[in-house]
Amino acid sequence: MNILHIDCSPRPVSHSRRLSAEIMEKVLALAPAANIVRRDLGAEPLPHLTSDYAAALASPAALMAAASSNAMDLSEALIREVEAADIIVLGTPMNNFTIPSVLKAWIDQLLRVGRTIMPTPQGKVGMLRDRPVLIGISSGGVFAGEKANQPDFLTPYLSAAFACVGLMALQFLPVQATAFLNETQLASARQAALATLDLTMIGEDR
Structure with missing residues (x-):
């Protein structure tokens, strides 16, 4: 089994990092021999789209012309990491109601017409094999449930973006109100999410 483990927090110790680490522990308990590929977007942010990459995506002709250049190299490397993974574990904070910009930069490289997305008259169709995507979310406020008091643009965006490339088996595990919880309450909140x-x-045979 191959696992792609992604973290997005700029803080070396954070609620989302702790949650994603505990998700990894659960997965590795079932697949201890798994191979792990680490992508730490918080510690090593990806560059935002370059002019060469944006120009290559401008039209089918430009895309074909760019095939012989290195404009797509980073995108191709990131897509292949996803293709090689049997499971993706993603830890992310909610920043201002949505995903952090470092995660958006990764998604911008992953969503590519003709490579991971096939346009059809009925809409976009994902070209990647579906696989579990386990998403640990930390939020200082409350965005879901009866006590929600702020908007949630994170979960619908990730659902739409991943579905666009064919990744449908998403599980969201939120830990909310982190700004107001003590360590004991945070541990309980993580355990509730993990449950x-x-x-x-x-399984080992994936």
Whole structure:
């Protein structure tokens, strides 16, 4: 089994990092021999789209012309990491109601017409094989449930973006109100989130 483990927080110790690490522990308990590929977007942010990459995506002709250049190299490397993974574990904070910019930069490289997305008259169709994507979210406020008091643009955006490339088996594990919880309450909140994790699709033979 191959696992792609992604973190997005700029802080070396953060709620989302701790949550994603605990998700990894659950996965590795079932697949201890798994190969792990680490992508730390918080510690090593990806560059935002370059002019060469943007120009290559401007039209089908430009895309074909760019095939012989290095404009797509980073995108291709990131896509291949996803293609090689049987499971993706993603830890991210909610920043201003949505994903952090470092995660958006990664997604911008992943969503590529003709490579991971096939346009059709009925809409975009994902070209990647589906696989579990386990998403640990930390939020200083409350964005879901009866006590929600702020908008949530993170989960619908990630659902749409991942579905666009064919990744449909998403599980969201939120830990909310981190700004107001003590360590004991945070540990309980993480355990409550982890209790919703469905690991029935995970096995050594993936």
